[in-house]
Amino acid sequence: MEGDTYVDMRDSCLPWYRQPRRLLALICAIVGGFLIAFGPELRAVVSSPEAPLLEESTLSLPTPTVALMVVYVSGAVAAPDVYRLPFNARVIDALQAAGGLIAEADISGLNLAAPVRDGDHIRVPFVGETVLSLPANDQSGAGLLNLNQASAADLEELPGIGAALAARIIERRNTKGPYQSIDELREVRGIGEKLFAQIAPLVTVGP
Incomplete structure (x- = not known):
């Protein structure tokens, strides 16, 4: 007992920061107060799920541009019109773009x-229709005037083309x-959209 009393008296004579029991009690009080004040926020931070990663579906690569050409499909097809096709297209592709053939179509003279x-x-052409025979290397431009070979007289046969426009x-x-x-x-000056x-x-x- 006397030893304990001596220790207590000795501790009471020391500054508070050199008294282990009081210092320990102070530290516990500070930590306890901190946990009481900020405990809910800490638990929310720890328990909150990680931010979702950016979904792969939101990352889209630019679509490559495909060069297209313009062709006119007419005659015995479901939907005669002007169509845009890739530059490696064949006659069969143009016919499919126009909705396919109708029952009266005669493709015996076409190289698909x-x-x-x-x-x-x-x-x-339609069945029974008379058509010009085509060279083996040209099955898609029957009866058309080649702009790169036509003479002035040939061009003047076109509707709306006179001597001046042909020249x-x-x-x-x-x-x-x-x-x-x-x-x-x-x-060419003088060829507007209507004439074209x-x-x-x-x-x-x-060629």
Whole structure:
């Protein structure tokens, strides 16, 4: 007892920060108060799920642009019209784009595997219709006027084309080189959209 009394008296004579029991009690009080004040927030932080990662579906790569050409499909097809096709398309692809053949179609003179060129006019004849025979290497431009071979007289046979416009078409061909697409006719002065729509189904481009 005397030893304990001596220790207590000795401790009471020391500064508070050198008294182990009081220092320990103070530390426990501080920690306890901290837990009481901030305990809920700490538990919420610990228990909260991680932020969801960015879903892969939100990452989209740009779609590559595919070059297309314009062809006109008419005759014995379900939906005659102007269509855009990839540059490696064949005649069969153009016919499928036009909704396929109708019952009255006669494809005996068409090479369905022939490549299609920009500006081509593919006409499917009806059964019993008389058509021009085609060269083996050209099954898609029957009866069409080749802009790169036509003379002024040939061009004047087109609707709305007189001597002056025929001369301009040939002049454009001589100055800028062969036509690569019938759309280039729009570059000729005097050929507007209305006239172009009239003659586009009647012409083609070639070597």
